[in-house]
Amino acid sequence: QVQLVESGGGVVQPGGSLRLSCAASRFIFSNYGMHWVRQAPGKGLEWVAFIRYDGVNRYYAESVKGRFTISRDNSANILYLQMNSLRVEDTAVYYCAKGGIGTHRYMDVWGKGTTVTVSS
Amino acid sequence: EIVLTQSPGTLSLSPGERATLSCRASQSVSSSYLAWYQHKPGQAPRLLIYAASNRATGIPDRFSGSGSATDFTLTISRLEPEDFAVYYCQQYGSSPWTFGQGTKVEMK
Numbered sequence: 001q002v003q004l005v006e007s008g009g010g011v012v013q014p015g016g017s018l019r020l021s022c023a024a025s026r027f028i029f030s031n032y033g034m035h036w037v038r039q040a041p042g043k044g045l046e047w048v049a050f051i052r053y054d055g056v057n058r059y060y061a062e063s064v065k066g067r068f069t070i071s072r073d074n075s076a077n078i079l080y081l082q083m084n085s086l087r088v089e090d091t092a093v094y095y096c097a098k099g100g101i102g103t104h105r106y107m108d109v110w111g112k113g114t115t116v117t118v119s120s
Numbered sequence: 121e122i123v124l125t126q127s128p129g130t131l132s133l134s135p136g137e138r139a140t141l142s143c144r145a146s147q148s149v150s151s152s153y154l155a156w157y158q159h160k161p162g163q164a165p166r167l168l169i170y171a172a173s174n175r176a177t178g179i180p181d182r183f184s185g186s187g188s189a190t191d192f193t194l195t196i197s198r199l200e201p202e203d204f205a206v207y208y209c210q211q212y213g214s215s216p217w218t219f220g221q222g223t224k225v226e227m228k
Binding site: 104107 | 121153155157159166171177218
């Protein structure tokens with residue numbers, strides 16, 4: 001069964017940095033695009049970033065553009081999200097999710113999430 | 121950016137009843153690239169429907185999706201106790217990918 005396990009969350013001060021990781025298993029990681037999606041406390045789901053299967057194309061939500069960087073290591077089956085200049089409003093549960101096949105960039109498998117708290 | 125508006129915000133129903141959830145897009149969704157997800161507290165979201173009307177692997181046939189362009193619907197034909205949750209629509213036809221604000225299906 002396809003598995004995604006996030007790690008790297010924690011408490012950080014405003015302006016700080018964190019790097020999230022997502023370990024993927026039981027599927028051919030290098031064949032699929034991958035997403036990061038977040039949910040702030042009491043709010044709905046918000047798409048954060050997407051990276052194509054080969055890492056060539058990356059897309060970001062306007063709210064994180066210039067501060068967050070999505071990347072991947074296809075040899076180790078790991079997805080990353082480098083988060084810099086963190087703001088209080090970045091506080092959320094962050095999920096990694098596997099994209100669909102080809103141009104179907106829905107999220108067909110999700111991890112259980114890792115919590116990021118930005119607070120002074 | 122395509123804005124998705126879901127209605128109603130909350131649906132209060134009993135097990136066995138039919139649930140109809142709406143998702144309206146601010147502009148046409150390319151190729152009907154519209155998905156529906158179920159999300160329960162403390163759990164990972166689950167993909168139910170992709171490309172407007174295709175059930176994801178392992179999803180019971182009481183879940184169905186329909187619609188095109190700007191108007192989409194998720195129908196749960198007979199609610200089971202495990203179906204009470206929040207449901208989100210999401211478009212993936214163009215970046216930025218966007219979610220609706222969610223519809224909570226609660227037990228009456």
